[in-house]
Amino acid sequence: MxxxxxxxxxxxxxxLFQPPQVAAFKPLFQDGxxxxxxxxxxxxxxxxxxxxxxxxxxxxxxxxxxxxxxxxxxxxxxxxxxxxxxxxxxxxxxxxxxxxxxxxxxxxxxxxxxxxxxxxxxxxxxxxxxxxxxxxxxxxxxxxxxxxxxxxxxxxxxxxxxxxxxxxxxxxxxxxxxxxxxxxxxxxxxxxxxxxxxxxxxxxxxxxxxxxxxxxxxxxxxxxxxxxxxxxxxxxxxxxxxxxxxxxxxxxxxxxxxxxxxxxxxxxxxxxxxxxxxxxxxxxxxxxxxxxxxxxxxxxxxVGLSQTSVLAFVIDTTGSMHDDIEAAKNVSFSIIDSRRGTPEEPSEYILVPFNDPDFGPLTRTENADIFKERINSLSATGGGDLPEMCLSGLLLALAGASPSSDIFVFTDAAAKDLELRSTVQAMIERTRSTVTFLLTNPFLFRSRRDVSQSKSFTSKSMSLSDKQLYRDLAHVSGGQIIEVTKATLSQATAVITDASTSALVTVLQVVRSPVIAENISFVLDPSLSNVTVYITGESPVFTIYSPTGVSQSGSVEDGPLGSILTVGNLKRVKLNSDNQTGEWKISIDSTRSYSLKVIGQSSVNFLFNFVEQLEGGDFTPKNNRPFIGRNTALFVSVTGGDSVRVTDVLLVEASGLDVVNGTIKSLGATDFLVNIDRIPEWAFVVQLKGLLHDSTRSLHVRFQRQSPTQQQGSRVTITAQPNNTIEPGIPFNLNFTLATNATGSSYTIRARTDRSFNVSFPSSLDTGTDGSAQGIVTLTAPSDTESGTDVTLTIEAEDSESGDSNYVALQFTVMTKVTDFASPVCQIVSIKANCPVECSRASWELSANLTDGNGTGIAGVSLSRGNGSLSLSYVMSADGTNVTVASYNTSCCSQEVELVAVDRVGNVGTCFVSIKSPSTAISPNGSTTVSSNVSTTASSNGSSTVGPNGSTAVTPNGSYSVSFSMCVALVGLLVFFLCG
Incomplete structure (x- = not known):
């Protein structure tokens, strides 16, 4: 009890209950x-x-x-x-x-x-x-x-x-x-x-x-x-x-x-x-x-400003995957080489290999050459039994990639680690990343021998459940399952090129199973470019109609509306760039399940997050599945357009026709609070419609966007109260709570990390008469884990009878306890300036010694102001202190410089020097000729403020010792000022 x-x-x-409005600035919304x-x-x-x-x-x-x-x-x-x-x-x-x-x-x-x-x-x-x-x-x-x-x-x-x-x-x-x-x-x-x-x-x-x-x-x-x-x-x-x-x-x-x-x-x-x-x-x-x-x-x-597209691959490296690896190399090298130095160059590259029983490591880098080197080093070897550790590799990529990334999985085998299915789905929902599976030879599997040596195969059809797992995960994420032969895989990689562009938006995505003959409409607006339609399935027959009534059958490769590429079960329709604005229609019929996806590039997109109301009227984020049958709210933000009018926010059934409408309240030009009367029992996507200003025609036109990732509700909720950091080698106990509107239910508990850290947890929990239960997860990071390493812990609860489940995904930073809080110290050794009236004809120079005392040591020195040349050298003083000697030289036209010193745990100090008149020299032996105005300032954060003691120190030889909690100013004669 x-x-x-x-x-x-x-x-x-x-x-389950509305938490009270705590005493603080209001979290998200408050009028006035x-x-x-x-x-x-x-x-x-x-x-x-x-x-x-x-x-x-x-x-x-x-x-x-x-x-x-x-x-x-x-x-x-x-x-x-x-x-x-x-x-x-x-x-x-x-x-x-x-x-x-x-x-x-x-x-x-x-x-x-x-x-x-x-x-x-x-x-x-x-x-x-x-x-x-x-x-x-x-x-x-x-x-x-x-x-x-x-x-x-x-x-x-x-x-x-x-x-x-x-x-x-x-x-x-x-x-x-x-x-x-x-x-x-x-x-x-x-x-x-x-x-x-x-x-x-x-x-x-x-x-x-x-x-x-x-x-x-x-x-x-x-x-x-x-x-x-x-x-x-x-x-x-x-x-x-x-x-x-x-x-x-x-x-x-x-x-x-x-x-x-x-x-x-x-x-x-x-x-x-x-x-x-x-x-x-x-x-x-x-x-x-x-x-x-x-x-x-x-x-x-x-702050996400340099984020463009992410190129993320999860690749099976077992013996039969040689052709697949070569295709991944070719498409990635082509993207890298064609976009290097352009705004379309991917800002991040991610690679996760998997085999059996191994998977990883994760490579995450901004450097295209490092990515090339890592993917080039992959080889197809080993294997063993038929299934591989596909979901383990995918889970590692989902945890390491930025939210809303496109991840591509190359494999020709079923997943061996099926117990990770719900965890992978939870991570897809949380990160809203899109996963596309490229399956080669889906009807052939390897023998237990290394096929890179024997080249022998055992004929065995992939089971429907094996294929359905990949299909379900692809559909949940808004991705696709593309089934091709190894010989045609290179053609299917056009999908990767399409996805690895910046500003990619989803206009529409539908999944149909069971299938029906249907006319599906979608709206294209003037901000869209490079619009592409994907239809994946074994037997879809379709015709596309433009806003002007022009049509093109899916059997016509090059027609009036676009070009169609057919590879395996994929049809890729690249629409022509002319006259796209308006309402399009696709008439589609199929005897088997299929998916339809319409994407393009646009500056206009949207974000959404579930929020729950606090007592007092404000809202706080909800970090897991919302409660089925209850009302909830969405915080929606339109990006890329400061004058967009949102008319509809809908929860649309992911594989059906049902819709739940939201009530919209504007919170400004681009932010909206959307009240939802009830969360449906079926999986859904969030669809947004509205009006967008068309500057070329000076009128407002319709637009629509859709979240590619499916969402779903639950009848149980799970919450935890985490710390942001954990220490390596020290067990961390995390309390969590289950809550439901039913009593006496039994829930299976699973807890996992993306880094295989040691985790212990209760295998099951029973909700009592109050419909709640408490549990503890103990997480331990290895003692040699580097500070700054992130780890994602996912805790799931599943109803043993109904299969209903929910999760909470928590991210921690592993941090060795920091004891060094002292900023580096700067000693100005000399400032030599002899600047004529025409500043471009001369230069001035500065020399300073930077030390970190008994701290962790200086990790780097850089310029935050000044465009001269900075050189560093390293010596040891008589008392054994490591000294970084900074020498700076610049034109007399550049009169200010600020050095930034950072120690190994991130403590920051700055040294600011300004020359205002043309002739000053400060020599290390203490003789000083002052015929100008030179000021030097040092602080622990780069700003000049009043410190607690205001003390300054002059060393015995006459050089000016400036710590990062003081400042010294020379104005004609030496005058000392307080700073912090």
Whole structure:
């Protein structure tokens, strides 16, 4: 029997019931107020625009986009593409998808950690909250270093929630602060001037007026406090401020009222917009720290701006696969060579080989030459018994690829690891990646001998269930199953070339089984190009009709509407580019099951996520299957079009004709909340229809898009409350909860990782009289796992009788505990400048010594400002310290330089030097001739702010020792300024 305490927590944080609105900036939507979603998006857009501006300036390009809080993803994408040829100029879908991932992981903190004072910096939990932020920043940097961008985004979103809540829940704004509290992201700084545990901080509000409830002496002494919050008890320390609001029971006890600024209706709602602006600036600050630690290109990949297409192969390497491997090599090399250096070049390459009993390793790289080398090294050997580890290889690719990737599986064998079917399907639903199977010789299987040597085959038809497994997974993902001979496989690879283009959208996809004779309509809009129709099946007969009534039979290879390629069970129709706009129709008849898919390239696409309503009206993301028969909501965003009108959002039966309509509420130009009355029992896809402005004809035309991945509901839900990080070698216990509207049901439990980490879990759970059950999964990463490695844990629950199931997929970053939080130290050795009036005729130079003391050591030094030449050398000082010597030389026309030093765990320091007049020399022996204005600044995050002690040090020989928590300025004579 579940204890009363567990039930109470379940009711608060659980799954079947609406969790309470926690005390924080609202997660996603709130009329008139700024939410975590908007704060996070504004900060990302501002910082991304700044990075693109700096890159453009360094390359001599113009960047004219004003950087403010009115930026949109489309505007930033367009401006960045125009100023840097390495970025795709086609679609903002990947950019918006990454931003959405970050603000959804931010919003879900309110559900997963509703009562955690540290996650919301309630109850004066400043130290605990800062620890979460610092640990999160370290994990983001480690993940980026390992190119684990999905994990990095999840962690970044979560830590930003805590960072942003500080400005709503504390009195930082009431203290008159005009800049973010940088100490929250700088562990080397002390948390000073906190209100002590016995220090009164508030008086009761006067009725509903809480404008002056913070004690005058707290404001005068600049003491930092935050509100106390509890939904269970009114108890709080004497004299302390409360958070406030209807759920906060402490706010009814003296001193009454609260100080939160979560929205404009809060007790201190008159300061809401100031707190939100401060939270935006603080988020920009932490993004800048991550940018400096990882570099501009890695930062752009983190925010999804450089994401174009992904080329992902899962390849069977057993003996009979020689021809298949050669076909995969040929098509990948052709794509790489033809698109290298163009906006259509894939931004990432993924390769997973599988054999029996081995599979992997995963190769994930941005470097096309590395991918070529890895795929070229594959050979067809071994085998053994007939089936192979296909699903294990596919699962590894699904976990490693970016969301919405196209993955191609090459095999001529059945899957041996059938127990992974439900896990693979869960990962497909979660990542919304498309999987296409290219099956060669599907009616022949290998003998147990190595066919690369014997070339012998055993005639044996693939069972219907073997083929159906691949077909089902392909259809769930929105992909295809293409059955060809080895001799014709090279022709079928045209599908791979089609899919490995940027800005690919699905206009329509239907699956028919059982089949019916049918007329299927779809709309093409002016933004679409390279439209292709795929029909896969053994016996479909079809005719295509254009909007003007022109028709072409499926038996005509080259006709008035397009060219048709027939390979095995695939018919690929490449439509002509002329006069595509309008409603098309396909009349199709078949005696067996078939699928129809229409794709094209367009800047206009959409994202959707299931969300569930919190008490108080706002919503939080739902990360697994929605509950069958109940109402739910979708958060829909249209990408690539800032003036699109959405008229219909539909749940369309995946293999039938039923439809559930949604009710649409606009949340701005491109975001929509769609209420769904009920989740159907059948599998469905999400279809969007609307009006798009046609600039060539100055009118609005119809458009439609569809999610390729099928979704489905469940009568059970499963939730877990994870950490973002786990330590290598240390078992991590994860609590999870099952909930259903039935009692006394028995559920089979499965838990797996994509990296074969050790996992223990209960084999089954029975729901009690309250319809819920609790379980624990123990996950252990090997002790030698590198920091920044990501691992996906999938927990599934399946009803033993009905087969109904649900899952939760959680991603963790493996992190060795970080103990080095000290920034590198910079010692300016010399600055030599003798600059004439005509600056182009002379140069100036800087020499600096960079050290990391007892830290992990300097990993790299780079320029964040300045276009001169930087050279590095390495020496050891007399006391055994490793010293990185930075020598910089540039034209006198370039008067500023900023060096960035990063240690091995991502601590960042910057050294800024500016020359303002033509003649200055600082020599290492202490003699200094000053006839100009030279300033040098050093800090731990690249910004000049007031530090806690303001101390500076002058070394005995007269050189200027500048640590990254101080600055030294020379203006004529030496004048010291404080900075941090």
């Amino acid at each position: 579940v204890s009363l305490v567990v039930v109470a927590v379940f009711l608060l944080c659980g799954t 107020s700024l939410t975590h979603r908007e704060i996070t998006q504004m900060a990302i857009l501002r910082k991304t625009a700044e990075v693109c501006r700096d890159i453009a300036t360094a390359q001599g390009h113009d960047f004219t986009l004003p950087i403010n809080n009115r930026l949109t993803p489309s505007a930033v994408q367009e401006a960045c593409s125009a100023s840097a040829t390495s970025l795709s100029a086609v679609s903002s879908h990947g950019f918006y998808s990454a931003i959405t991932q970050m603000f959804l992981s931010n919003a879900v903190v309110d559900q997963l950690f509703a009562l955690s004072e540290a996650h919301h910096i309630d109850n004066e939990a400043f130290s605990e909250g800062r620890d979460l932020i610092i640990q999160g920043v370290a994990a983001v940097k480690a993940s980026v270093q390992q190119e684990s961008y999905i994990s990095a985004r999840n962690t970044l979103g979560a830590l930003c929630h805590t960072l942003q809540d500080f400005y709503s829940h504390s009195n930082w704004v009431e203290l008159g602060s005009t800049a973010p509290f940088s100490t929250l992201i700088k562990p080397e700084r002390p948390l000073n001037n906190l209100a002590g545990p016995n220090t009164p901080t508030c008086k009761s509000c006067t009725g509903s007026n809480c404008r002056d409830n913070i004690l005058p002496e707290i404001l005068l002494q600049k003491k930092l406090t935050s509100g106390y919050f509890s939904v269970f008890s009114s108890t709080k320390p004497a004299g302390k401020c409360s958070h406030g609001g209807s759920l906060d029971r402490t706010s009814s006890r003296e001193p009454t009222g609260g100080i939160n600024k979560d929205d404009i209706r809060s007790d201190h709602g008159f300061l809401h917009h100031r707190a939100a602006e401060m939270a935006i600036n603080a988020t920009v600050e932490v993004l800048q720290d991550i940018r400096l630690a990882t570099g501009d290109q890695a930062f752009l990949r983190l």
